[in-house]
Amino acid sequence: MVSDDRNFDADRPLGPDGVDYLGTDDLALRLSTILRDRSLKDGFVIGIEGRWGAGKSTLIKKTIGHLNASEKPPIIVQFNPWLVGDKRDLIAEFFVGLDEALSQYALKSGLKGKTKKTVESATEALKKYSKHLATGAQFLSAASVIIPNLQPIAKFLDETASVLDGAIGTKSLHEQKSEIEAALRDFKDPIIVFIDDTERLDPPEIMEILRLLRAVGDLPNIIYVVCYDRKALVRSIGIALAGNGHDETGEAYIEKIVQATVTIPRPEDFALRRWFLREVQSICSPQTSEINERLQEIVDSEGGGILETPRDVIRTLNSIKLVWPVIHDFVDIPDLVWLHLIKLKRPKLYDWVENYLNGFAEVARGTASASDGIAQANSLFEIITQDYPPNSIRFFRLQEIIPGIGRTHIENGEQGWTVFDVNRNNIDELTQNRRLGSPHYYRYYFALGQNSGFIPGADLNKAKSEVISKSSEFVDRLRVSSKQRFADGELHFTVLLDCIRSIVPKLSQEQSKFLLQVIADNTDLAVRNTVDPFFNGRRSLFVPLGILKEIVVHEPNRAIWLTDIVDTAQSLCFLAFFIRYISNNHSYEFNLSDDTAADLTQRLSRRVSTLGESLWDHPNPEFVFRVALQNATQETETRSRLEAFYSDDSNLIRLIGHEDVKGQVVTSKREKFRPLILKSIAEIWGDEEIPKRVLSIVKNRDKFPAELQPHIDIIVSGLADADAANR
Numbered sequence: 001m002v003s004d005d006r007n008f009d010a011d012r013p014l015g016p017d018g019v020d021y022l023g024t025d026d027l028a029l030r031l032s033t034i035l036r037d038r039s040l041k042d043g044f045v046i047g048i049e050g051r052w053g054a055g056k057s058t059l060i061k062k063t064i065g066h067l068n069a070s071e072k073p074p075i076i077v078q079f080n081p082w083l084v085g086d087k088r089d090l091i092a093e094f095f096v097g098l099d100e101a102l103s104q105y106a107l108k109s110g111l112k113g114k115t116k117k118t119v120e121s122a123t124e125a126l127k128k129y130s131k132h133l134a135t136g137a138q139f140l141s142a143a144s145v146i147i148p149n150l151q152p153i154a155k156f157l158d159e160t161a162s163v164l165d166g167a168i169g170t171k172s173l174h175e176q177k178s179e180i181e182a183a184l185r186d187f188k189d190p191i192i193v194f195i196d197d198t199e200r201l202d203p204p205e206i207m208e209i210l211r212l213l214r215a216v217g218d219l220p221n222i223i224y225v226v227c228y229d230r231k232a233l234v235r236s237i238g239i240a241l242a243g244n245g246h247d248e249t250g251e252a253y254i255e256k257i258v259q260a261t262v263t264i265p266r267p268e269d270f271a272l273r274r275w276f277l278r279e280v281q282s283i284c285s286p287q288t289s290e291i292n293e294r295l296q297e298i299v300d301s302e303g304g305g306i307l308e309t310p311r312d313v314i315r316t317l318n319s320i321k322l323v324w325p326v327i328h329d330f331v332d333i334p335d336l337v338w339l340h341l342i343k344l345k346r347p348k349l350y351d352w353v354e355n356y357l358n359g360f361a362e363v364a365r366g367t368a369s370a371s372d373g374i375a376q377a378n379s380l381f382e383i384i385t386q387d388y389p390p391n392s393i394r395f396f397r398l399q400e401i402i403p404g405i406g407r408t409h410i411e412n413g414e415q416g417w418t419v420f421d422v423n424r425n426n427i428d429e430l431t432q433n434r435r436l437g438s439p440h441y442y443r444y445y446f447a448l449g450q451n452s453g454f455i456p457g458a459d460l461n462k463a464k465s466e467v468i469s470k471s472s473e474f475v476d477r478l479r480v481s482s483k484q485r486f487a488d489g490e491l492h493f494t495v496l497l498d499c500i501r502s503i504v505p506k507l508s509q510e511q512s513k514f515l516l517q518v519i520a521d522n523t524d525l526a527v528r529n530t531v532d533p534f535f536n537g538r539r540s541l542f543v544p545l546g547i548l549k550e551i552v553v554h555e556p557n558r559a560i561w562l563t564d565i566v567d568t569a570q571s572l573c574f575l576a577f578f579i580r581y582i583s584n585n586h587s588y589e590f591n592l593s594d595d596t597a598a599d600l601t602q603r604l605s606r607r608v609s610t611l612g613e614s615l616w617d618h619p620n621p622e623f624v625f626r627v628a629l630q631n632a633t634q635e636t637e638t639r640s641r642l643e644a645f646y647s648d649d650s651n652l653i654r655l656i657g658h659e660d661v662k663g664q665v666v667t668s669k670r671e672k673f674r675p676l677i678l679k680s681i682a683e684i685w686g687d688e689e690i691p692k693r694v695l696s697i698v699k700n701r702d703k704f705p706a707e708l709q710p711h712i713d714i715i716v717s718g719l720a721d722a723d724a725a726n727r
Contacts, residue, residue, distance in 0.1 A: 023271075024055055028062035031262060035063070035192055036070065040223050045213055045257055048227040050264030052199065053311025056227040059264060060194050063225075067192065075191040077101040081209055082197040094212060098193070177219075184221045191222045199232040203240035206233065213257050226258065267310065273303040276313045283317070283324055284333045287505065294334040301397060302338060305387065306345045316344050323448055329460070329502050330444040335401055335436035339445055348383045353402060353436075354446050356380070356419065360404055361439035363420045364427055376419045380405070390417070403430060403437035431490070432498060432543060440486070440495055455481075455492055460499045467500060467507070470514040478518060482525035482540075493526040494539045497547055504550045512551045513561060519544045520569035527573050528619040541577045548578065552590055559596045566603045572618045576627040579604045583631060605632040609641035622655045629685060646685075649697055650708060656681065656694060657711025662718045673725040676718025 035046075050056045067073055079097050184191070198209055213224060234250030241253065277299045286292040307313050319340045327336075343350045356376055381390070388395045399405050404421040430438040436445050459477075466474035481492035500515070507515065526540035552558040566575055579601050582590060587597035608615070608628035615621045625642070632639040646652050655661075661681070662674040678691040694715060697704070701712045 024058055025062050027265070028059055029066050031059070031063045032066035032070070035067065035223060035225070036074065036190070038190070040190070045224040045226060045259050047230075047254070047258040047261040048225060048264065049230045049261050050227075051309065052229050052232065053309035054229075054264045054266070055310045056264055057196055058310070060196055060225070060227060064194065072189060074189050075101055075187075077191065077193040079193060079195050080197055081195065081205065082200045098191075101191070181220050184219055187221045192225065193222060194225045194227075196227045198226060199229040199236070201236070203236040206236045207240045210237070210253065210257050230254075272307045272310070272313055273299050276303060276307055276317065279313075279317050280320065280333075280337055283321055284328070284336075286333055291333055295337060297397070298334045298338045298341075301394060302341045306341045312344060316340050319343065326448055327444045329499060330434055330441055332433055332435045336445060338401060339436060346383075346387065349387075352380055352383055356402065357437065357442045360420055360422075360437070361442060363404075364422050364439040377405075377417050380419070381417070401436055403427065431495070432539065432546065434498065440490065455495055455499075460496070463496060463500060464503050467503065467515055468511055470511060475518050475522070478522050479525060482522065483529055485529070491526050491530060491540060494543045497543045501543075501547055501550065504547060507551075509555070509557075512555065516548060516551050516561060516565065517569070519547060520565045520571055520574065522571060523574035524571035524619050527571075541574060544574060545578060545581065549590055554591070558591065559593075562590075562592075562596075562600055563603065566600050567607065572608070572624050573620050575604060576608075576624040579631065580627045583627075601631040602633065602638070604628055605642070606638045609638045609645070612645075615645075616654060620658065620660045622658050622661045625655055626684060643687075649693065650704070652690075652693060653697060653704065653708050653711045653715070657708075657714045659714060662714070662721070671724075673721040674718060675722035675725050676715060677722055678719075 034040075048056050048059060050059075064076055064078070067076060077097050079094055081093075195209065198206060201209065209226075213226070233254065237250035237253050241250070277296060280295065280299070281292070286295055307316070320337065324336075339350070339353070342353070359376070384395075384398070388398050403423070403426055405417065405419050406421050427437075427439065429435075431440050434441045434444075436442055463474060463477055465471075466477065478493065478496065481496045484492040486492075497519070504512070504515070523540065523544045527538060530538050530540045552561060555561065566579070569575055582592060582597050583601055587594065592600075605628040608624060609632070615625065618624055625646070629639075629642050632642055646655060656676070659674075662676050663680075664672070664674060678694055682688050682690040698712065698716055698719070701709070704712065
């Protein structure tokens, strides 16, 4: 079960207690020290510069936290003009915020006497001054501030005069400002005004904020900290100035307003990637070292060019957190992360991948042809040339994620490329590991659900519950799935087991033994129904073998369990496949000793040697017989029984006259052959007389009964293909 403790980040700045992955807190501490410097008391405007998403708001939040935690906290005003709905409200809202901060400061500090009177005087003076500022265009002219279209502001603030609490009075604007300066100069603690998100404003609104700073920026004991993206601000100022017929540049205008700047340092690439990787590992919990290594490789190779700001990290993490709980059983973690990274910054590649995989799935199923392969390839290279140059290691990694992309030929010194190149073994591996390129799983990455014809997620969840409860319903489900197939021939059996695999590490000993027995008894049903005639490519054997390995590798009683399975399980072809695998120096993968592996192989050979005619009840009898013969010790009763069995020509015909015994050859001219290579059979069986016997059987086929003639036909066609392939 996946934990729902995903902690979505709404892209809000980190507060003082938020986890600091990028060292922002150190910068905030130093900035708070600067702001407490009493030499700034006569008014100062500091610009906090950083690109969009660089963490300006987080820096402000953490700086305020340090200021509030200091021994003598300053008076803090937080003003976010982006939250003000109408630009005509900006000036009024700014002074309302300043008024409230002073009032709360007085209340919290419990001020009395002269100090309390100073605060009250400053508050009253600010109210009158703000109202006069809004209604007195002559002050703004005197202050050399450009104010086009002032009338709407003045009208609005006149209507809200009661809110500002007071009449304009008879004093001039200069006299009112002098009163404010006198009152503020008596303050023992500085007033720090933080103005955030200025670059989000429209050009006219940005000009209002800058004019406000020019009008009140020289008030004593007030420090202004303004956050902005310099490029965006310069561009907006330029638009506003040009629209009003001014030649002044945005850069020059900012220099008139801001006395000093602090630039948000660009996060080190490795710091952003390390943060991102740590969070992904926490969300998805990779189960194997191989998955974790691929995940780190994806983050390192792709993250450097995509994760450029803290906001990039947060947005990508939120995208993954959103989908992970509903698709975690159906996706590969590194592939999912790669897809969400390119979705953030490379939308054209993301769209191409989705479109291509839709087509690839159809081609793999045999329900469509790759008619637009050249167009798809050209489209891909137009998109990826800069980020994934052909022949680069990055392009090689892309090929590992996206199937069917390959080099075809070289003409005039230029390499040709193709797409939709269906490799069955590669597709088997992709499907087994639920990779993005799997025709059966790819839709989960895009649509949070299976593609058409896929086993419904509800059915897969029921199957898992049946395994956990050791229910006979799972046995019935697995048997039915061995007969159902998708349009490409893939059996539901293998897809079902692929999904069951995820719960194997969590099963109890009894649950594991139950699953092992069910697989060993029923896999041959799937083998018999597999469309693919080439034995070594059958996922119906590789998938259950993988689950068998996961079950027994850490099981203390593995030798006892496997002995019982080899002696009694019904799927003899699957057992022969398992024995051949461990006989080829793979017993260590199952944590088996050499003695245990040898005992299991001899047990299978003895069992097969006693089957007689019942051997024909199992799929691919030649393979079962061959494995038993190869592993039977010389000069033993077992070996003698096996040799006696195939010494009968009727049995030899039925063993060799089977499609699965024939090989596969594709010539340079794309001609396909299914040869029966008698020399290879003789070498594997250890009997050089077999070719002579088979040729004699073909020559004298009329002597054999009608039920053997279809088998002889297969032998004849195989020999003909062998001759044709060698011409």
